[in-house]
Amino acid sequence: MAHDHAMPTDLTRNQGLVLGALNHAPAPLSAYDILDLLRSEGLRAPLQIYRALDKLVERGLAHRLESLNAFVACADEHCHRKGLIAFAICEGCGKVDEFADPVIEERLGNWARETGFKTERTTMEIRGRCAECLKAA
Amino acid sequence: MAHDHAMPTDLTRNQGLVLGALNHAPAPLSAYDILDLLRSEGLRAPLQIYRALDKLVERGLAHRLESLNAFVACADEHCHRKGLIAFAICEGCGKVDEFADPVIEERLGNWARETGFKTERTTMEIRGRCAECLKAA
DNA sequence: ATCAATACGTTATAGCATAACATCGCCGCA
DNA sequence: TGCGGCGATGTTATGCTATAACGTATTGAT
Structure with missing residues (x-):
């Protein structure tokens, strides 16, 4: 079931690419994992990934897993999740x-x-x- | 109050130094912070710190804070703490x-x-x- | 004495994250 | 129309966190 979550339409290109990568991954990805997946799309530098991740996490579309130094897409289709997870x-x-x-x-x-x-x-x-x-x- | 906790007597030299550093610190320390504090004692390499920390954490004498990538001494004097903290x-x-x-x-x-x-x-x-x-x- | 287990020391390298600076595009507004 | 602010982008360089791989030393049991 790791597929098409509802994807907001106001994401920038980089944010969309990063969220797409997370959505299709069966497990958490590090920023560098994501970078490697997106080199074919023209992304080259860690910062491009981290900046997109910052926004996604800020909006609750992705989560950072501290104990893994990695990221996952939010599992809640409509990302209504407030508070503690x-x-x-x-x-x-x-x-x-x-x-x-x-x-x-x-x-x-x-x-x-x-x-x-x-x-x-x-x-x-x-x-x-x-x-x-x-x-x- | 950041001083002399009960210090087990069966620690190795490096473990004792690292735990001592943590005990006297007012806030969490990264492994590299600890290394800098202990250069005067002859420690030179990150691995010396990490190895000591591994043992201390294993025994519950120190804790790792994942969201900080840093370590603290256990606050419980006798380290009886079991389970979730x-x-x-x-x-x-x-x-x-x-x-x-x-x-x-x-x-x-x-x-x-x-x-x-x-x-x-x-x-x-x-x-x-x-x-x-x-x-x- | 020998062997296993554990700690130690050192060098090198891998993995995670951000600083600093320049550019570009969009939008509101005088 | 052109100015100015703002946010996203691109790029290079750098810093921080953690472990691999190797060899030596110490300890302790048989």
Whole structure:
């Protein structure tokens, strides 16, 4: 099912190319992976990729996985996802599952309120093995 | 308060130096920051730092902050901390607050059980501003 | 004494990310 | 129409983060 997500029409050429690459990938891609995929389209420098990624992440069309130094397309077709998202990353096949948990969000919110911490961004990443890879083992 | 934590006696020289550097730092340090602090002790190569860090992290004496590519000493004096730990990282002063929340742990456990995912490691990092920095602003 | 396991030291290299500067195209507006 | 701002682009150079591959040294058990 790694195919045509709804693709916004107001992306620039580079942003579109980068998002396309992410959409068609079965697993997270590093900026340099993306660059290699897009050399045939005329992209040459890391910065071209990073700039596009910055915009995509800013708009929630892509996510950065901190523990991997890599990026994935947002799994939510219409990218309505607000707030906290958790990622489950399979070390076997590389697939990433994206989910939100309101209870966790609430707990973190409570903690922040109690300690006076102003949250700007939360990253939550689970590493392990997905059901399929466990079955295959 | 950034001083003498209980320091295990069975550390190697390099491990002790690295943990010492982390213990005395007011904020997370990158491996290269640590290297610079320890050149006077004769350390010269990144690998010497990374190897020590690997052991320290493995034993729970230090933690890696994925969103920072940096390391901190474990805040728990006796390092009894098991399971999931969340980190709140202040973008102002760099201070890191470490806490555990059993409810969050339970929620993640439930999610894993339901989807058949075998969790190996979880990272949870909150970026924002601490109460002190907000007051100072 | 020997062997295995672990730590150490060193050089080289791979992988991830941004600084700095010049150009171009688009759009609003005098 | 032309000016000016803004955001995207292209390019070169550089900096930061992490590991590969090799050899030596130390330790500890049998």
